[in-house]
Amino acid sequence: MKIMRVETKTGRVTSEAAEVLVLTHCEGEGLSQDAVAVDQAIGGVLRDVLQSKEFEGKANELALVHTQKQLAAKRILLVGLGKKKDVSVDQLRQAMGHAVKRVRQIKAAAFTVALPAVTPAGSSLVEVAQAMAEGAILGSYQFTTYRSEPSAPKDVKGMSVLVPHKDGLRPVTEGVRRGVATAEAAVLVRDLCNHPSNVLTPTMVANEAKAIAKEESLTIKILEERDMEKLGMGALLGVARGSHEPPKFIILEYKGSKKKNERPVVLVGKTITFDTGGISLKPAENMEHMKADMTGGAEVLASIRAAARLKLPLHLISILPVAENMPGGRAMKPGDVVKTLSGKTVEVQNTDAEGRLILSDALAYATRYKPAALIDIATLTGACVVALGQFAIGMFGTDATLKETVRKAGLRSGERVWEMPLWEEYFEQLRSDVADMRNIGGRGGGMITAALFLSKFVGDCPWVHLDIASTDWSERERAYIPKGPSGIGTRLLIQYLIDRTL
Known part of the structure; x- marks a missing residue:
């Protein structure tokens, strides 16, 4: 568009x-x-x-x-x-x-x-x-x-x-500049999520990231399958195994800060270009919506582009673990055990809980940058839709200051968050008989157990997890939200970045 x-x-x-x-x-x-x-x-x-x-x-x-x-x-x-x-x-x-x-x-x-x-x-x-x-x-x-x-x-x-008066021209012009950059980012996300998965494959996501990196003078690094094998990203590779499309692990970096050795803000986005559920196959109804299971990745990609266009004075890294989740002959099976980049092992009891698997490797990789703030965003759980409907993003986190900053950015952007508990008692549901943990925790508190699973891979970094499964797709057209992929979460992230620089 x-x-x-x-x-x-x-x-x-x-x-x-x-x-x-x-x-x-x-x-x-x-x-x-x-x-x-x-x-x-x-x-x-x-x-x-x-x-x-x-x-x-x-x-x-x-x-x-x-x-x-x-x-x-x-x-x-x-x-x-x-x-x-x-x-x-x-x-x-x-x-x-x-x-x-x-x-x-x-x-x-x-x-x-x-x-x-x-x-x-x-x-x-x-x-x-x-x-x-x-x-x-x-x-x-x-x-x-x-x-x-x-x-x-x-x-x-x-x-x-x-x-009406010249003295209002400067603040209005600055507001328009910000508004255009954030809206452009949301439009990019909507476009990427609207493309069908036979077009927007993991390779095409990588090509889009390369084009943005070149256009905005960003540093980009793309890990291929063999690189992930050397690093030990067993969770991401396990998810990708059933697809003929090779996975990608994309790292984009923007250095807008003049301060030396400034710790970066790291954004991580779930980027499943299509999610069939794998061997634990999803129902056919509305499965076409799963082309937008890469919304989180699209949003962190669009956010770093917006930060560069706005010339925000900060150090920012966006990470996209990209794969397809397919039920092929080599696909991961219920009962399989994968070893993650962190060294922790996971028993895969449901292959449709794949987002947390690819994020486990991405979050562990992100901690290597010793981030000042680590935020992941993902269409993670159907339980989020049940709990919050379509007007709130589920938020979890380990750092009170970071959570409050994100909450305020949500109010300013109109993309509001609602905090959910991240209590260790829920981990009982994730205990495995054969591995360090399993990737599902049963029906009760599904959004919470998914977030708690992720928390085991962020170390002591200030961390917030945003579950956008409730808001990423709109069943009807609203004022400035189209029917279909909404891009909600993009402007929240960008507003958070802007607020850090004020």
Whole structure:
């Protein structure tokens, strides 16, 4: 998808020659200063629309008004923000997601949006502008690569954020810069997850990583199967054994910090390009969604690209263990024992619990960098979906400060986390009769036992695990979330990285 151009400019709403001028409005409030000026120019039409209750300003409500050439703008699009006291940064993001869809529906190529008169308490202009840019870009997302005939409406090409005074131009421009970079990252993730697994193989993921490394001047190292064998990555190799597609282990490094010997932030993402469940085969229903079982890997790849584009002053490493989980003749079987990179042995009682296996080797490898913070992100467990539904990411961790920083980044990005317990008592469910541990712990507390399994491979590093199985795929279209792969978790990671540098 070609990313919409977003720019900032100073000017007055009454003299802005736009195809569509977007104005926000809060339910139960009078017209804003900008809206009053527009309303006077077009003969009180906006006031009439409010008085007739055709438009009340409820959250995400829309009303389109033609100006009949009485104004430089051709049309006015009113977008509701809901009650003034309830306006949040994410509500602004949602409003822009709905607005851009309406702009596309009327076949306008571009639009201008005035800064909202009502902004969330405690939020800066940078945060407001970032959310607006993200909402517009993400709300306009379409994936049409495999359609032989064009069926989707043409993309909206541009959005301008209108700033009334020059002193607001710098923070708004910075917010737009951040918003574009984070939205571009989420779009990359959605695209990668939408590609079918016969296209996006482990080798193609490696090629994508190489292209990004070259484009953004990142250091890249790719371990092949023979390299993994020498290192002793028995868990990752065990998962990959049933597939004809060779596994890859990708390490990308960005050195944006000027400090010498700064300990890195390390991001690790589960990258299963297709998950059949292996010998423990999944049901056929919705198995096509398993092309997105590499969402975590796509997100850490997109995050390091965003960090480089934003020139964040930090040292960052992204690790992608990449494999297919297939039921071939050489496939790993229930009852097999694998030896991980850490030296610990695992009895594989269910080959569909493969994500934690590839992550065990990746996390053990990550500890070699002695990270200041280690975060893994993965579509790990169906139990997460049962526990949290589709609106919260499951969070576990060993470091209170890191967990709190991630939680706050989730609130800012609108990709919220909910902490779950990581109590040692649950490890009783993972005890094996023949190995150090087994890879499943039974039905009870499945999300917890999976996280506890991972905790055995992170040493004493400050660590957070994010289970995005609940949020990675949306069954319906929402304001700025498409049906299908959502990319949720990407902006959370990038916001966390931004927050570390502030």
